[in-house]
Amino acid sequence: MLRHWQRTASGMSTDELQTMTNEATSFWRDLPRTAWRAVVDFWTKPVRAEPLAMMRILAAICVLASALTSIAPNLSALWFDDGLIPADVASQYMGHGGRFSVLNGVTSQPAIIAWFVLWMVSLLFVLFGCFTRTACAVAWLLALSFNMRVFWALNGGDDVGLHLLFYLMISPSGAAWSIDALRRRLRTYRDPPQGFESPALRPAMEPVLIPPWSVRLIQIQLIAVYLLNGINKLNLEHTNDYLTGEAVYWALNDVSLTRFAYDMVPFPMWLCRLLSWGTIVFELGFPILVLIPRLRPWALVAGVLFHVGIFATLEIGWFSQMTLCYYPIYLKGHAVERFAAWLVRAKRGKKYIVCYDTFCPVCRRSKFALELMDVGRRLTYRDIHDRAAMERDLPGVPYARALKELLVVAPGGKITGGFDAFRSLAWVLPALWPVLPLMYLPGVPIIGRWVYQAVARNRYRLVKCDDGVCNLHLMALSKQTLNEDEIAKVVQRAREAAGASQEAPANAT
Numbered sequence: 001m002l003r004h005w006q007r008t009a010s011g012m013s014t015d016e017l018q019t020m021t022n023e024a025t026s027f028w029r030d031l032p033r034t035a036w037r038a039v040v041d042f043w044t045k046p047v048r049a050e051p052l053a054m055m056r057i058l059a060a061i062c063v064l065a066s067a068l069t070s071i072a073p074n075l076s077a078l079w080f081d082d083g084l085i086p087a088d089v090a091s092q093y094m095g096h097g098g099r100f101s102v103l104n105g106v107t108s109q110p111a112i113i114a115w116f117v118l119w120m121v122s123l124l125f126v127l128f129g130c131f132t133r134t135a136c137a138v139a140w141l142l143a144l145s146f147n148m149r150v151f152w153a154l155n156g157g158d159d160v161g162l163h164l165l166f167y168l169m170i171s172p173s174g175a176a177w178s179i180d181a182l183r184r185r186l187r188t189y190r191d192p193p194q195g196f197e198s199p200a201l202r203p204a205m206e207p208v209l210i211p212p213w214s215v216r217l218i219q220i221q222l223i224a225v226y227l228l229n230g231i232n233k234l235n236l237e238h239t240n241d242y243l244t245g246e247a248v249y250w251a252l253n254d255v256s257l258t259r260f261a262y263d264m265v266p267f268p269m270w271l272c273r274l275l276s277w278g279t280i281v282f283e284l285g286f287p288i289l290v291l292i293p294r295l296r297p298w299a300l301v302a303g304v305l306f307h308v309g310i311f312a313t314l315e316i317g318w319f320s321q322m323t324l325c326y327y328p329i330y331l332k333g334h335a336v337e338r339f340a341a342w343l344v345r346a347k348r349g350k351k352y353i354v355c356y357d358t359f360c361p362v363c364r365r366s367k368f369a370l371e372l373m374d375v376g377r378r379l380t381y382r383d384i385h386d387r388a389a390m391e392r393d394l395p396g397v398p399y400a401r402a403l404k405e406l407l408v409v410a411p412g413g414k415i416t417g418g419f420d421a422f423r424s425l426a427w428v429l430p431a432l433w434p435v436l437p438l439m440y441l442p443g444v445p446i447i448g449r450w451v452y453q454a455v456a457r458n459r460y461r462l463v464k465c466d467d468g469v470c471n472l473h474l475m476a477l478s479k480q481t482l483n484e485d486e487i488a489k490v491v492q493r494a495r496e497a498a499g500a501s502q503e504a505p506a507n508a509t
Contacts, residue, residue, distance in 0.1 A: 043216060046209035048333025049176035050340070053129070055218070056173040058325040059164040060127035063143065064120065066161060066318040071146060075116065078150045081107040090149055101145040115142060126168065128434060129178020136173065140165035157318035163221065164325055171214030177340075181208065182372055182431065189368050207333060215329060222326040223287040230283030242280055245273030257314050275309075282306055290330060300327055340430075341376050350411035352425060353393050355382045355402060362455075363406065370425065378428040405456055418456070419448035 071079075081087045087107045094104055106112060119142035125135035143162050147154055174180040233242040241247035249272035253262045267275075282302055289299035304327070307320035328336060354370065357363040370379060382389050384402040393409055394402070401407070401417065408421035416424050423439045426432035438444060 043213050045212060047212045047215055048336075049172065049208040049210045050333045050336040051328045051331050052171060052173050052210065052215060052218075053175070053177035054328035054331075054336055054340075055164075055325055056129065056132070056168050057127060057177065058328065059161070059168060059322075060123050060139075062318055062321045062325055063139070063161045063165065064123040064127065066157060066322070067116075067120065067123070067143075067146075070317065072116065074153075075112065076109075078153055079103070079112050079146070080109050085150060093152075094148055099148040099151065101148040102141065103145050103149045115145070118142065119146065126165075126173075129174040129180050132174025132178055132180050133169065133172075136165060136169035140169050155317040155319065157316065157320075157322050160319060160322035164322060167214065167218050167221065171218070172210045175210050176208045179431075182369070185372050186365070186369060189365055192364075207337075218326065218329050222323075222329075223290065225323075226283045226286045230280055233280050233283070242276050245269075245276045247276040247279070248272040249276075251314060257316065259313060259315050279306075296330060300330060303327065343376075351378055351380050352411065352428065353382055353409040354379050354421075354425070355384050355390065355394060355407040355409070357403060358383045358385065366406070370429070373429040373431040375430055376428060379425070405452070419445065419452040422452075423448075 077083045078085065087105060091104050093099075094101060103112060103115060106115075119139060122135045122138040122142065125131060126139050140162065143158075143165055147158055147162060233240070233247075241250055249267070249269060252258050252267060252272070255261075286299055286303060289295045289302075304324065307324050310316070311320040354367065356367050367381060382393055384390055384399075384407075387399075390397070390399075390402065394407060394415060397407065397415065405418040406421045407415060407417045408424050409415050410424055414424075423436075423445075426436045426439060439448065
């Protein structure tokens, strides 16, 4: 390198050489300060919330599925007092190890079932991000309690799930993609000053930023797990199956671990050796590769393949699935957002047309909420008072119906209104997917349509009419029969009144 610098310097003028020397001197002089600034930014510079939100959703799904498939079927055998381990025996074990559990000493079967149901409900709250931090704390406490009660019967997957809930509890995991975030956004809504709005407007969707320290702890946690496991596999104090390349071979022959008998799928020894040595290389290399931005995607892809292989061959509970929940935390926020949009955008270019009353405050708030939930940008909006657009998009639909209910045009051309319109929109809004099956239960559509009509009839009583601008519109709605020409004149007068109210302060100044 020195020779290269000398050859480069020999062809330079005195001024160029002096400039390069000054730049090198400045670089080394400022290096400590630059390094310190990088460390400070690593722990303090805000980061986007989407990766943490994805981690929250995946972790809640995995812990919930693990509990329902491995703990719920075995409640009577392992957690009830008349099962394999009586409550007093479990209490003695926990007492010796200083382990805590809310189930300590609990012998009532209904009480244990109630605690389990509360745990499942808290995980649902974590999944949807409703009172997220409290829900995470309850879910972590109950996961810890069920684990400690029979800690000898569980596996590494349960431990990883417990760690995930702990980190979600101490982090702002509900800052994005959550009911909490939706509520916070809705509180920022303000009605337009002129009393109506342009349907082309969208709310300001600035990315949500969060303090980075909890994200950094999560990232360091996974790095430490891989690094320590890799170092442990290099133990030279006794015969090491990983160094000899036999570890995978023996694991596949262990009937307590493998998913199938070895003679069913006899892996050749050379492949077992490659997989054994590859495990060490991956676990020791992951902490280095994941810190290099250009190599990070390859490290994550290798990790996914690594854990998919473990899941496919070994029966070790939910270890692989739980560990993969950490991976989104290493992704960029904009990449996670684009992935989520792609995931819900089933048909590119196929959009739903939402026709709403731009004069109605309740309708405007509803449109704002729909925009916040529209991750895939599948919805476009029309002003029902734009008669040319309405006749094009909703041919044959009378003005009177458009004034009384929300109308939606599906990509196939089907027109729905009211409750049925919201139900059609729920298919493309991920936030409504959990309640979508409920909307199709017998009797629910009848109740939903009745509630919607009751709210629609009284919507002007639910909110204040801005500056009296929509009073003309309200008078038109109060009539038993509606004349479309008359309504169009009312709307035009309302817009003129709004324009006049805006020009008056300008003229006064």
